[in-house]
Amino acid sequence: xxxxxxxxxxxxxxxxxxxxxxxxxxxxxxxxxxxxxxxxxxxxxxxxxxxxxxxxxxxxxxxxxxxxxxxxxxxxxxxxxxxxxxxxxxxxxxxxxxxxxxxxxxxxxxxxxxxxxxxxxxxxxxxxxxxxxxxxxxxxxxxxxxxxxxxxxxxxxxxxxxxxxxxxxxxxxxxxxxxxxxxxxxxxxxxxxxxxxxxxxxxxxxxxxxxxxxxxxxxxxxxxxxxxxxxxxxxxxxxxxxxxxxxxxxxxxxxxxxxxxxxxxxxxxxxxxxxxxxxxxxxxxxxxxxxxxxxxxxxxxxxxxxxxxxxxxxxxxxxxxxxxxxxxxxxxxxxxxxxxxxxxxxxxxxxxxxxxxxxxxxxxxxxxxxxxxxxxxxxxxxxxxxxxxxxxxxxxxxxxxxxxxxxxxxxxxxxxxxxxxxxxxxxxxxxxxxxxxxxxxxxxxxxxxxxxxxxxxxxxxxxxxxxxxxxxxxxxxxxxxxxxxxxxxxxxxxxxxxxxxxxxxxxxxxxxxxxxxxxxxxxxxxxxxxxxxxxxxxxxx
Amino acid sequence: xxxxxxxxxxxxxxxxxxxxxxxxxxxxxxxxxxxxxxxxxxxxxxxxxxxxxxxxxxxxxxxxxxxxxxxxxxxxxxxxxxxxxxxxxxxxxxxxxxxxxxxxxxxxxxxxxxxxxxxxxxxxxxxx
Amino acid sequence: xxxxxxxxxxxxxxxxxxxxxxxxxxxxxxxxxxxxxxxxxxxxxxxxxxxxxxxxxxxxxxxxxxxxxxxxxxxxxxxxxxxxxxxxxxxxxxxxxxxxxxxxxxxxx
Ligand SMILES: [Mn+2]
Ligand SMILES: [Mn+2]
Numbered sequence: 001x002x003x004x005x006x007x008x009x010x011x012x013x014x015x016x017x018x019x020x021x022x023x024x025x026x027x028x029x030x031x032x033x034x035x036x037x038x039x040x041x042x043x044x045x046x047x048x049x050x051x052x053x054x055x056x057x058x059x060x061x062x063x064x065x066x067x068x069x070x071x072x073x074x075x076x077x078x079x080x081x082x083x084x085x086x087x088x089x090x091x092x093x094x095x096x097x098x099x100x101x102x103x104x105x106x107x108x109x110x111x112x113x114x115x116x117x118x119x120x121x122x123x124x125x126x127x128x129x130x131x132x133x134x135x136x137x138x139x140x141x142x143x144x145x146x147x148x149x150x151x152x153x154x155x156x157x158x159x160x161x162x163x164x165x166x167x168x169x170x171x172x173x174x175x176x177x178x179x180x181x182x183x184x185x186x187x188x189x190x191x192x193x194x195x196x197x198x199x200x201x202x203x204x205x206x207x208x209x210x211x212x213x214x215x216x217x218x219x220x221x222x223x224x225x226x227x228x229x230x231x232x233x234x235x236x237x238x239x240x241x242x243x244x245x246x247x248x249x250x251x252x253x254x255x256x257x258x259x260x261x262x263x264x265x266x267x268x269x270x271x272x273x274x275x276x277x278x279x280x281x282x283x284x285x286x287x288x289x290x291x292x293x294x295x296x297x298x299x300x301x302x303x304x305x306x307x308x309x310x311x312x313x314x315x316x317x318x319x320x321x322x323x324x325x326x327x328x329x330x331x332x333x334x335x336x337x338x339x340x341x342x343x344x345x346x347x348x349x350x351x352x353x354x355x356x357x358x359x360x361x362x363x364x365x366x367x368x369x370x371x372x373x374x375x376x377x378x379x380x381x382x383x384x385x386x387x388x389x390x391x392x393x394x395x396x397x398x399x400x401x402x403x404x405x406x407x408x409x410x411x412x413x414x415x416x417x418x419x420x421x422x423x424x425x426x427x428x429x430x431x432x433x434x435x436x437x438x439x440x441x442x443x444x445x446x447x448x449x450x451x452x453x454x455x456x457x458x459x460x461x462x463x464x465x466x467x468x469x470x471x472x473x474x475x476x477x478x479x480x481x482x483x484x485x486x487x488x489x490x491x492x493x494x495x496x497x498x499x500x501x502x503x504x505x506x507x508x509x510x511x512x513x514x515x516x517x518x519x520x521x522x523x524x525x526x527x528x529x530x531x532x533x534x535x536x537x538x539x540x541x
Numbered sequence: 542x543x544x545x546x547x548x549x550x551x552x553x554x555x556x557x558x559x560x561x562x563x564x565x566x567x568x569x570x571x572x573x574x575x576x577x578x579x580x581x582x583x584x585x586x587x588x589x590x591x592x593x594x595x596x597x598x599x600x601x602x603x604x605x606x607x608x609x610x611x612x613x614x615x616x617x618x619x620x621x622x623x624x625x626x627x628x629x630x631x632x633x634x635x636x637x638x639x640x641x642x643x644x645x646x647x648x649x650x651x652x653x654x655x656x657x658x659x660x661x662x663x664x665x666x667x668x669x
Numbered sequence: 670x671x672x673x674x675x676x677x678x679x680x681x682x683x684x685x686x687x688x689x690x691x692x693x694x695x696x697x698x699x700x701x702x703x704x705x706x707x708x709x710x711x712x713x714x715x716x717x718x719x720x721x722x723x724x725x726x727x728x729x730x731x732x733x734x735x736x737x738x739x740x741x742x743x744x745x746x747x748x749x750x751x752x753x754x755x756x757x758x759x760x761x762x763x764x765x766x767x768x769x770x771x772x773x774x775x776x777x778x
Contacts (some may be wrong), residue, residue, distance in 0.1 A: 623728055
């Protein structure tokens with residue numbers, strides 16, 4: 001690509017990004033999966049995002065040129081850069097960083113200028129993912145979001161702050177904390193701290209917003225941090241809640257969901273009476289809603305990169321039509337809201353020197369998203385092998401974490417891709433047989449053809465270990481040719497290997513924090529160059 | 542990635558036979574039909590050490606619950622008394638691995654019906 | 670008697686005559702399966718609640734036989750008829766011979 005920054009930015013104006021013909025009588029504003037990114041970042045969308053079963057080839061499982069073709073997006077256009085992969089480095093140079101909650105505030109304020117009673121909803125994964133969020137235990141994000149004034153929120157990574165902190169923060173929220181699927185584990189009754197739904201009267205329309213927290217919290221994250229809660233999809237209870245709010249006069253039913261996109265599609269086909277699902281967790285950004293029966297599903301991306309606006313025309317308890325726009329937050333084009341900018345500045349100021357310290361440089365684009373590997377994770381795996389003296393490294397297939405273009409790597413950049421409340425980098429021995437079980441298990445949590453078995457992450461990243469995966473096979477048969485890369489030999493099921501990893505869900509995991517491991521590694525390297533990773537061979541992808 | 546709750550990897554070969562034996566002991570060898578018994582369990586266990594299971598068989602006298610993939614498949618037997626408000630009960634059980642949970646109900650007329658559901662016990666995925 | 674064994678039950682305070690109500694019970698108990706080993710590698714002996722019953726005014730509601738696959742802190746949820754005012758008696762039987770009981774009155778009206 002040969003995109004000049006000037007030409008690119010001339011093609012974009014704040015007015016264009018915000019233009020919208022106000023429609024109907026209700027406006028929804030959706031933001032989700034911010035992962036504590038208060039300031040603009042780069043974020044490369046995935047080039048590999050395989051759909052299985054009925055979702056093979058369906059959005060959001062189209063990437064790059066296929067995605068652009070489907071939506072009629074021109075190569076090199078702003079939408080190419082914001083929504084799809086390909087030519088990332090060049091386009092990043094042209095279009096700059098995305099997001100920033102001060103720019104988001106400008107967008108939200110502009111929508112409220114059109115429709116003062118628009119309902120702003122936060123899909124969760126908000127209080128997690130940065131240095132300042134970690135050190136304030138989510139307080140920086142709570143302060144910023146309170147200033148943005150959402151009407152309701154649902155949850156996922158928030159629970160990794162631990163039950164007590166979650167309770168403390170939720171009790172102080174000036175808006176609704178929703179989750180029809182958040183139950184008290186002891187008595188299997190709805191958790192008192194969270195309400196299943198909340199009513200809003202807007203434009204003479206009674207709107208019910210039902211919350212749906214991440215269903216598989218105790219599996220994907222350490223349940224010992226929140227032992228008093230149980231989750232699950234609970235679609236029967238969702239149907240009961242939809243029926244209940246309809247019986248109470250709801251003319252429009254919105255689900256604020258952290259299910260992940262394919263799970264939301266299935267839930268929309270099982271539960272009747274939902275008008276709109278605002279979908280989060282799988283970090284997909286779609287320029288148009290997907291229609292399942294009479295339910296529209298809206299996906300609004302991650303890391304503060306997008307805001308969705310959905311205007312609805314509700315007449316006599318029926319959704320007669322909608323108008324939708326996925327607004328990309330081009331940070332160089334949208335003027336920051338001064339109040340929010342000041343608030344963010346105040347949150348970050350005490351940490352400014354720590355955040356901005358340059359640890360090293362990168363020659364390569366560092367990114368994470370993709371089903372099998374990303375250059376950030378390759379670097380993290382290299383750090384684990386080197387710093388923890390291991391043969392094999394495992395790194396979780398989380399979908400959060402911004403990208404970097406060649407240049408400086410600061411401490412903040414490292415924290416943005418590693419920060420969590422259980423970041424200990426363990427070192428242990430695993431047999432070859434167990435390694436295979438781990439990979440098979442995680443693969444089935446991604447590629448099971450039934451969406452209700454999908455937990456919405458990407459495949460565990462491996463360092464020092466190669467394999468072949470057939471995503472269409474059942475659990476136990478997907479993974480083959482496990483190879484120890486340093487010797488080129490097949491993994492011996494009965495032999496033990498030294499494995500380093502991080503983000504174990506086990507209580508009492510010991511080791512240095514992963515951000516320190518990565519920082520030490522980058523300091524020693526000086527300049528990072530990540531070569532292409534060909535260690536995973538995908539069959540039927 | 543998880544790495545929690547590392548399950549027993551090998552299913553004892555005799556497990557299936559053990560389940561058949563347990564059922565035969567409960568039924569006295571009578572035929573076991575289908576229908577009229579509902580077994581509800583999660584598709585995926587949040588915690589293999591405490592998996593919620595509900596059984597319901599209107600008109601049943603008792604319901605036997607078995608975990609087909611545990612080293613010992615016995616779980617519990619519900620016997621319903623004259624004041625039972627429904628022939629239904631819920632409890633929480635231990636599952637060593639992904640497996641079928643099996644229920645067999647003895648009906649008032651002495652007949653038997655069976656229901657089963659697979660529950661996945663996973664060592665964990667990753668998060669979006 | 671095992672340590673820290675504490676039964677808890679959830680019973681509505683009142684019902685109408687003939688109503689079917691939902692009961693929930695929990696008892697804090699390790700339910701030692703007899704399959705775990707201690708740090709010295711020795712099998713920890715089995716020690717579980719092996720039977721649970723619920724009666725109302727002397728008539729049985731449910732009688733459960735428990736095996737080691739029942740989770741720590743055994744939980745039961747079931748339904749009972751309430752023909753008249755009276756008292757529920759919940760009884761848990763421990764392997765060690767201990768018997769724990771809890772009672773709850775319910776009014777009708
Ligand atoms: Mn999430
Ligand atoms: Mn997320």
